[in-house]
Amino acid sequence: MSSGTIRSRAARGPALLLLALGLLLPLAACGPAGNTAAAPASRAPDTVEPLAVAPVPQLPATTASADGRQVTVTSAERIIPLNGSLAELVFSLGLGPKAVARDVSTTFRQAADLPVITQAHEVSAEGVLSLHPTVVLADRSTGPAEAISQIRAAGVPLIVLDDAKRLADVGPRIDTVAAALGVPDAGRQLRERTEQRTDAARAAVPATTGHRPKVAFLYLRGSASVYLLGGPASGAGSLIEAVGGEDAGTAAGLTGDFTPLTSEALVKAAPDAILVMSKGLDSVGGVDGLLKLPGVAQTPAGLDRRIVSIEDGQLLSYGPRTPQVLREISAQLYPAGAR
Template sequence: MSRSVGIRVLLAVLALFLVAATAACGSDTGAGGGQRGLSTATLTDIAPEPVGPPPTPILPVTVRSFDGGDVTVNSADRIIAADRYGTLMQTAWALGLGANLVGRSTSGVFPAVADLPVVTGGNGTLNVESILALRPTVFLTDSTSATPAVREQLRAAGVTVVYFDPQRSMAGVVPQIEAVAGALGVPDRGQALAQRTRAEIAAAEAAMPAHEDLSIAFVYLRSSAITMLAGPGSGADALIAALGARDAGAAAGLKEPFTSITSEAMISAAPDLLLVMTDGLKSIGGTDGLLRVPGIAQTPAGRNQRIVDMSDSVLLSFGPNTGRVIAALGKAVYTPTPA
């Protein structure tokens, strides 16, 4: 990457870091010098910027699907992109193929695609009838969104399906961008988008302010019936590391990506700050409901009510917006908010 391009990327990420909207209450600060109270990390526009004008895919192409099979894609004229976190939708859009998108998941949403038909139910399960009704020439999903029964139905219907790695990790961001671009017949665009995303992530990480040791726990919430603490492999651990902080779940010895919260586990994790998804926080009754989850009120984060929330469709997307996500989280986590 040229020096001028690198400078432009750094300035762009610094600008995003400065304008990421933050709303908070309280004025005391704790470890890391951040806010006390609820802070929302907001991206002003979660749609990733296309890396260029609409490309002309070079097809057919045969690619290796993450489920282990070889898939030949003959057309990208009608693309459905549906996965748990909306990553594939964001990637297709950023590659310049937004006009070819005909369907999405509930999580794959930003203003420009909000009116596209949804092919998943409220719990994220794929609806085969909805998929078939849209007559996709290629369907992009991940290997956990499609159950074995759904995979068999799609195979029997003759749908061209390419499966992708569902793992949430910083190391997987660029390879997945390149894999999606390859499946859609635009590998050159994939390289350009990968370069831009890699540079934005590096710039966002470099822009993190100096701070004291900070422990952050990601808590997954879906009403009071589902409250889980994240650990290694959740994806949240990678974001927390990018912020220069420690993942409280992993440090407490959790072995699974998500573990049901118990008072003992939460108190042992002892996070300084809690990271949650916006809709998840609302589902449990906001900050007051969160503090009623076993053990949370007894942690440093609970006592100081240090909480950062971010949109469900953005936080764990790990796609072309990853640099912007890190910058916005850094702003919310480390910037003190006046009373």
């Protein structure tokens, strides 16, 4: 699940989010105690790395869509991925030159010049159809449903994937997209590369003495007064566990994906560190502004200003750049000299 997915849910109705306890808090950038957290100087640029040799699609190919349909793709000449995670897969497979549009959560540099076909984080069917796509990729959180139906009614092959919320979802997601676009061999190469890099990133996590650090994932949008604390279905727990941490929301007994941030909920979670998306952190005025939110300053993370900040388009993408995300979380969670 990408940051665009979370924003899309919020845009469709914050009240529904609150009723469903669908709230998420990103972890803020973790730094040595007493210091204001900042983005690490070594942070990689917002780009994707395609396979060395661009594949040639072998089509037609029929794929099982997550909504129960069998979808046949006959051409991959004009691809539209409807969120940043799927766009990352298309470009990583080496098919970026065939992408003809992007959504607002697709932030990496190679896609910057593509037209945006979302409005307020929702898909514009008219915008999609005006670009004459030969295949459209979506996931279950893509909406509104009317737009998806309208695209399909126009005869465009549209494949829905399950949302990715765990490291275990990355490989199957790569396989599905690669098969749908007629490049299964490239998919196997990308999956192998991603798994090797993930294993290396996990192996490089520093060994800790004593307890596992508890990390709270906070989703922040200060301009909309949206402040959410992640639970077991937020999508961040798998990343936190992979770097040797414990998801604070889950440990505190939260259920579902997100819950509104309150002093009581955060103090009960008692995180040692806070994980956030970079734009979310900026939206509340940086670390100083974050410490003014309910309960943050009273937590061990707040007292030590231990904030881990990851780029919005990367944190929850669960794709080929996830190994990079793990390395960045680990570097900020276990800063040199503070282990």
